[in-house]
Amino acid sequence: MHRRSAGLASLSRLEHTTQSYAQLSHHLSTTQISSLHAQLSQFRTALSAFAYTHRDSIRKDPAFRHAFQKMCVSIGVDPLAGPRKGGWWAEMLGLGDFNYELGVQVVDVCVSTRERNGGVIEMRELVGLVGKLRGVGSEAITEEDIVLSIKTLEPLGSGYQVIEVGGRKMVRSVVGELDEDQTVVLSVARENGGRLVEDTLIVSQGWTRDRARAALDNTLLRDGLCWLDEQDETTGHAYWFFSAMDWKE
């Protein structure tokens, strides 16, 4: 029967064993880390190589770009993030520039149509106008691109926001919330081709005349989101929402 020996020699042997174990574990974790590093850099190289090879497709083909963006998100790579200016996309693809450029064009369209629509523009119209601004022959732009480029504007505190009104995406470029009634007003206006009168709100929403008038007047006078028409055939006082109208420029 083995019995652990007593004495100094045994003590030093124990210490020796512990040390060996520590060394071994250190060695193992170092190997693991370095292998992880290797894998990571391999992945990065692969992703970069992929991005680089498909650079043109990513830049030109909106569907491909969207798929690539989704892939990046699902593996936890934020293409916009990064310690460097512009982030990883900018570094790899020049796509940072793409987003910034698009952001500038989004701002351009929002600002130049603001007086007309009060700072709320429908996504479809925005996509169309930005596309026009980029000129013929340039790559197509999708809603996802616009949303992403608005995200790049966030650090500027620009207040650009994508909102949903009556199931439609709209981009709001003015600071300040639309109150609940105004959101309803905007969506009812859309259903009516942009024209709205007090009675429509009273009938369809069950509002009192005062509430309908207050909501419309706030929208008209305070926010400039709609225009007044005093030659309306039925009421002589109709509100028109340019952002809810179909413009064929």
Place this chain on the structure above:
Amino acid sequence: MALSTVTLPSGFLLPSIHAAPPFFTQQPNATTQASATGHWKRLILAFARFHKLYTLSLADLEDTKSPWANVLRNERINRRLLPPYLSAILQDMNTSNQATFEPPTQKTSVLLYWNTPEQWADILYDWGVSTGQLNTILTFYEITEPALESALSGIPVVLLKKAIVLLQKNGRAQVISVADGEGVKLLPQTSVP
């Protein structure tokens, strides 16, 4: 309802905003109104330039035969500009030197500056140079109704005079009395300042 541009029989292209009913109402929101006035002023000047129209007055609102009828009213949507609104637009154009009340004593009719008097002065002088009429006495009639049509054909005398006054100021013209009124002599420029 779709808003689209409309090409008039004359070939002039009306902007899509002209098909929007509220475009014909003065807006209570100041920012919106500023934008609307801007659209109206651009439309008026573009239309005037296209058709070589030099005046616009409140009377054009009532006259369906006026060359302005297709701009001041939109029969397709049954809207028309009302006198107080046009009056405000004319006032604004007068202030921003895009037109001037002519005669200056009233506020219902303007002389439109789709070319400013400064631009007309240059056009007149260039015309004189290119047709070799420097140092020649020209009557106003010879300028406004030239045998060979020019950019100055049909220009109102009152506008022509404003241009000549400007040329006089920097020594490029001299007003001379002729038998039946006034004439002008365009002078060669001795030195380029």
